[in-house]
Amino acid sequence: MGSIKDNVLTLETLNPNVIELEYAVRGPIVIRATELERKIAAGETLPFKKVVKANIGDCHATGQQPITFIRQVLALCTYPSLMDSAAFPSDVKAKAKRILDNCKGQSVGSYSDSCGLSVVREDVAAYISARDGFPSDPNNIILSTGASDGIKSILLLLLTGKGGSDRAGIMIPIPQYPLYSAVISEFGAYPIPYYLDESDSWSLKLSELERAIGEARPHCKPRAIVVINPGNPTGSVLKKENIQEIIRFARKEKLFLLADEVYQHNVYAEGAQFFSFKQVLMEMGEPYDTMELASFMSASKGYMGECGFRGGYAEVINLLPEVRAHYYKSISAKLCPPVIGQAVIDCVVNPPVPGDPSFELFQKEKDFVLAQLKEKATLVTKLFNSIEGISCNEVIGAMYAFPRIYLPEKAIQAAKVAGQSPDSFYCFALLEETGICTVPGSGFRQAPGSFHFRTTILPQVEELTQVLTKFKEFHLNFLAKYK
Amino acid sequence: MGSIKDNVLTLETLNPNVIELEYAVRGPIVIRATELERKIAAGETLPFKKVVKANIGDCHATGQQPITFIRQVLALCTYPSLMDSAAFPSDVKAKAKRILDNCKGQSVGSYSDSCGLSVVREDVAAYISARDGFPSDPNNIILSTGASDGIKSILLLLLTGKGGSDRAGIMIPIPQYPLYSAVISEFGAYPIPYYLDESDSWSLKLSELERAIGEARPHCKPRAIVVINPGNPTGSVLKKENIQEIIRFARKEKLFLLADEVYQHNVYAEGAQFFSFKQVLMEMGEPYDTMELASFMSASKGYMGECGFRGGYAEVINLLPEVRAHYYKSISAKLCPPVIGQAVIDCVVNPPVPGDPSFELFQKEKDFVLAQLKEKATLVTKLFNSIEGISCNEVIGAMYAFPRIYLPEKAIQAAKVAGQSPDSFYCFALLEETGICTVPGSGFRQAPGSFHFRTTILPQVEELTQVLTKFKEFHLNFLAKYK
Numbered sequence: 001m002g003s004i005k006d007n008v009l010t011l012e013t014l015n016p017n018v019i020e021l022e023y024a025v026r027g028p029i030v031i032r033a034t035e036l037e038r039k040i041a042a043g044e045t046l047p048f049k050k051v052v053k054a055n056i057g058d059c060h061a062t063g064q065q066p067i068t069f070i071r072q073v074l075a076l077c078t079y080p081s082l083m084d085s086a087a088f089p090s091d092v093k094a095k096a097k098r099i100l101d102n103c104k105g106q107s108v109g110s111y112s113d114s115c116g117l118s119v120v121r122e123d124v125a126a127y128i129s130a131r132d133g134f135p136s137d138p139n140n141i142i143l144s145t146g147a148s149d150g151i152k153s154i155l156l157l158l159l160t161g162k163g164g165s166d167r168a169g170i171m172i173p174i175p176q177y178p179l180y181s182a183v184i185s186e187f188g189a190y191p192i193p194y195y196l197d198e199s200d201s202w203s204l205k206l207s208e209l210e211r212a213i214g215e216a217r218p219h220c221k222p223r224a225i226v227v228i229n230p231g232n233p234t235g236s237v238l239k240k241e242n243i244q245e246i247i248r249f250a251r252k253e254k255l256f257l258l259a260d261e262v263y264q265h266n267v268y269a270e271g272a273q274f275f276s277f278k279q280v281l282m283e284m285g286e287p288y289d290t291m292e293l294a295s296f297m298s299a300s301k302g303y304m305g306e307c308g309f310r311g312g313y314a315e316v317i318n319l320l321p322e323v324r325a326h327y328y329k330s331i332s333a334k335l336c337p338p339v340i341g342q343a344v345i346d347c348v349v350n351p352p353v354p355g356d357p358s359f360e361l362f363q364k365e366k367d368f369v370l371a372q373l374k375e376k377a378t379l380v381t382k383l384f385n386s387i388e389g390i391s392c393n394e395v396i397g398a399m400y401a402f403p404r405i406y407l408p409e410k411a412i413q414a415a416k417v418a419g420q421s422p423d424s425f426y427c428f429a430l431l432e433e434t435g436i437c438t439v440p441g442s443g444f445r446q447a448p449g450s451f452h453f454r455t456t457i458l459p460q461v462e463e464l465t466q467v468l469t470k471f472k473e474f475h476l477n478f479l480a481k482y483k
Numbered sequence: 484m485g486s487i488k489d490n491v492l493t494l495e496t497l498n499p500n501v502i503e504l505e506y507a508v509r510g511p512i513v514i515r516a517t518e519l520e521r522k523i524a525a526g527e528t529l530p531f532k533k534v535v536k537a538n539i540g541d542c543h544a545t546g547q548q549p550i551t552f553i554r555q556v557l558a559l560c561t562y563p564s565l566m567d568s569a570a571f572p573s574d575v576k577a578k579a580k581r582i583l584d585n586c587k588g589q590s591v592g593s594y595s596d597s598c599g600l601s602v603v604r605e606d607v608a609a610y611i612s613a614r615d616g617f618p619s620d621p622n623n624i625i626l627s628t629g630a631s632d633g634i635k636s637i638l639l640l641l642l643t644g645k646g647g648s649d650r651a652g653i654m655i656p657i658p659q660y661p662l663y664s665a666v667i668s669e670f671g672a673y674p675i676p677y678y679l680d681e682s683d684s685w686s687l688k689l690s691e692l693e694r695a696i697g698e699a700r701p702h703c704k705p706r707a708i709v710v711i712n713p714g715n716p717t718g719s720v721l722k723k724e725n726i727q728e729i730i731r732f733a734r735k736e737k738l739f740l741l742a743d744e745v746y747q748h749n750v751y752a753e754g755a756q757f758f759s760f761k762q763v764l765m766e767m768g769e770p771y772d773t774m775e776l777a778s779f780m781s782a783s784k785g786y787m788g789e790c791g792f793r794g795g796y797a798e799v800i801n802l803l804p805e806v807r808a809h810y811y812k813s814i815s816a817k818l819c820p821p822v823i824g825q826a827v828i829d830c831v832v833n834p835p836v837p838g839d840p841s842f843e844l845f846q847k848e849k850d851f852v853l854a855q856l857k858e859k860a861t862l863v864t865k866l867f868n869s870i871e872g873i874s875c876n877e878v879i880g881a882m883y884a885f886p887r888i889y890l891p892e893k894a895i896q897a898a899k900v901a902g903q904s905p906d907s908f909y910c911f912a913l914l915e916e917t918g919i920c921t922v923p924g925s926g927f928r929q930a931p932g933s934f935h936f937r938t939t940i941l942p943q944v945e946e947l948t949q950v951l952t953k954f955k956e957f958h959l960n961f962l963a964k965y966k
Binding site for chain 2: 006007008009010011013014015017018019021022023025026027034053056058059060061062063064066071072074075078079082103104105107108109110111112113114145146148149156157158159160162163178179182183186223224251254255256287290291292304305306307308309310318319320322323326327329330332333334335336337338339340341
């Protein structure tokens with residue numbers, strides 16, 4: 001008889017790094033939300049008619065419409081017979097032709113080079129050069145399967161391959177995007193958490209970086225620092241002086257810089273501005289401009305929100321040539337990122353310009369999405385700060401709010417009884433009573449004794465207004481219940 | 484001054500697993516081939532006018548045309564405004580609508596579940612059920628970014644997370660597809676090579692499995708066995724009895740079965756037939772039908788050859804529920820495979836049937852590709868066996884030939900002087916003199932003292948004939964030169 005004890009994989013024999021790995025954005029609360037969606041679909045009566053998935057930055061899922069120009073280019077790349085159709089503007093045709101001419105056999109069904117199509121890499125480099133005012137080399141551009149894949153491929157290089165205090169230490173902000181903690185777990189590396197200052201708009205303090213690395217040094221070999229700017233989940237945007245401090249710190253401590261800049265198009269607040277790490281590092285000149293830096297970008301965020309196409313890229317500068325050769329080799333076994341996702345990236349970094357037939361519509365659609373996000377950022381910040389027991393830093397950029405919730409002692413006790421962290425307990429109650437699915441702050445990590453949750457600002461304005469009203473009602477009831 | 488010694492990453496500090504990792508299909512010879520292509524494009528005169536990339540199974544790159552039905556479905560999924568166009572048949576529209584209805588916000592730009600869209604998983608399960616005559620559960624289907632990603636995600640589970648003799652041992656065939664050795668290096672696992680019997684059509688012998696695991700046991704914990712069927716690079720197809728033997732062996736040794744079945748549509752020789760591991764295992768009944776098995780499939784091979792879309796799936800059976808939960812969690816941080824690649828998979832597993840408007844053209848295109856591959860398999864086998872100093876097992880399936888070359892002693896000495904393995908020396912000479920890019924057998928590993936190379940059978944028939952003529956000429960000159 002084949003009995004359970006015959007299994008190769010049990011909890012005792014499964015890779016312990018896999019057991020440790022957590023990814024809260026798709027964690028238990030999301031699994032429960034999906035169950036509730038199924039119940040509704042099956043006709044069950046719940047306290048709400050719809051589950052609102054505010055757990056994940058999934059733009060199109062919440063009703064955001066694709067950018068016409070992008071989808072037209074992709075359609076022509078996919079089915080070139082449409083090149084003859086009068087329904088497609090000439091610049092769309094030219095863009096698709098340029099991409100197809102760069103594909104082997106003129107098909108997006110052939111593999112590209114592992115680093116991506118050369119025209120896309122050239123267009124990315126031109127975009128970065130124009131953005132920063134410093135030249136970017138197409139040979140430093142590596143296209144990836146979403147930004148996540150690019151981030152993993154860099155962290156892989158930094159592993160020391162040994163256990164114990166020889167493990168690579170990776171500095172990550174707290175709160176952080178949980179991809180980082182997940183990959184660090186998977187790789188058996190050592191996370192070095194540094195806390196962002198919630199009392200000062202989630203700013204990044206040099207003294208905290210010093211504390212964090214000092215405490216971690218006996219346990220690991222510090223190798224890299226991750227900075228997320230604009231911040232996920234915090235919604236903050238770093239000032240130039242702050243970036244300079246981080247770069248000086250990284251040089252002093254000999255750390256590889258990883259700049260997660262996937263929200264570079266998502267800055268809303270008046271006066272706030274995105275500065276790339278590359279630009280600041282180049283402006284600082286010697287000896288900083290020879291530091292190793294990887295900056296990551298994605299097709300999934302910004303105004304396009306094309307998550308499903310899994311497009312992304314990294315600019316990786318100042319690698320030693322022999323290290324770069326090993327890096328390129330290491331990504332070659334993955335063959336290549338999705339070619340059609342590379343085409344999305346090309347549309348983003350090299351969009352229509354004034355005079356192009358597609359320009360007007362493109363600009364209108366782009367502006368609309370960004371204006372809506374700006375409106376929603378304000379709406380969410382205001383609402384949260386108007387409620388008793390909640391405080392929320394201004395959503396300056398990215399697509400999320402990360403409000404702090406002050407929970408009554410009785411609620412904390414009730415959570416204990418339920419075997420949940422207080423913020424999970426709160427978020428589960430929110431889901432069960434209102435259908436609003438958020439992610440508990442513990443999924444992103446948070447300062448001890450503080451509780452938060454992350455919500456996207458993505459639902460369409462009208463829906464978001466209703467969601468916030470429902471949320472307020474829930475929250476006040478929750479406070480009353482556990483007073 | 485920022486000098487080189489300031490770099491975080493040097494050959495001394497780079498992850499040693501990355502240094503060790505090799506992926507010959509995109510190795511040094513391919514880098515050289517790309518250089519030669521650039522020289523030709525720049526107008527340089529070389530002994531040939533074109534580089535023939537016979538190194539990689541990249542169907543569309545060699546002129547194979549996409550299947551119309553697939554591309555039409557993808558175009559509608561990408562740009563749904565085309566739904567109104569009379570140029571698309573009704574079954575194409577219905578398929579695209581079914582996929583879009585399953586996407587959040589009806590957009591392929593939204594994330595799917597990490598395991599993939601439910602309709603695609605259901606269609607895959609129905610395809611497997613019909614293929615094998617045994618039920619397949621959609622909950623066991625995990626879509627992936629090409630088959631490679633699925634393979635990595637399973638091997639990750641099997642790692643023991645420790646070094647030395649505690650490392651997970653993974654049995655791999657020799658010759659093998661170098662993804663396996665690359666991933667094993669990256670993961671710091673221990674490869675357990677078992678040799679296929681070249682003198683008997685690359686068959687897999689039980690005694691060799693016993694030898695291999697016996698010798699490896701002091702050095703690792705054997706955890707899994709990889710079988711590639713149809714074989715890459717060997718072109719062999721396993722007989723059912725052979726699969727039964729492997730399954731019995733895996734059960735006896737408590738090994739997780741990984742069946743790389745991406746060439747399941749590519750069987751050419753009369754009388755040869757593909758049997759899936761799942762089918763054989765189910766037929767064998769207790770206690771075998773409760774064994775853990777992962778079978779991998781890809782959108783990149785078969786008759787469709789849609790490599791660039793990075794579609795793939797795994798069927799993973801008999802995992803313990805608690806292990807499966809960790810597995811699903813471990814893939815969730817990657818968010819999801821490309822949604823449009825999932826749509827390709829859906830077209831492959833649920834294609835038009837007789838009576839559908841697209842059926843006739845679909846069948847004609849599919850039959851044409853497979854008939855051409857069959858013709859080329861015969862052509863290649865015959866030609867290689869007609870040349871002095873070469874022997875080649877029949878190309879029964881997959882897309883490659885792996886001929887053995889008997890090199891003169893003087894050539895082996897010349898290779899030594901050049902600091903190359905004899906087969907690399909031979910393949911580099913072939914490239915420099917004829918423009919034909921193949922992969923040396925050492926990239927796939929081979930029995931000590933034997934030399935091979937892998938070539939695809941993908942160039943179009945007329946070009947392939949010319950390539951083979953040029954190859955024969957080169958080979959005879961090479962023999963004469965080093966006689």
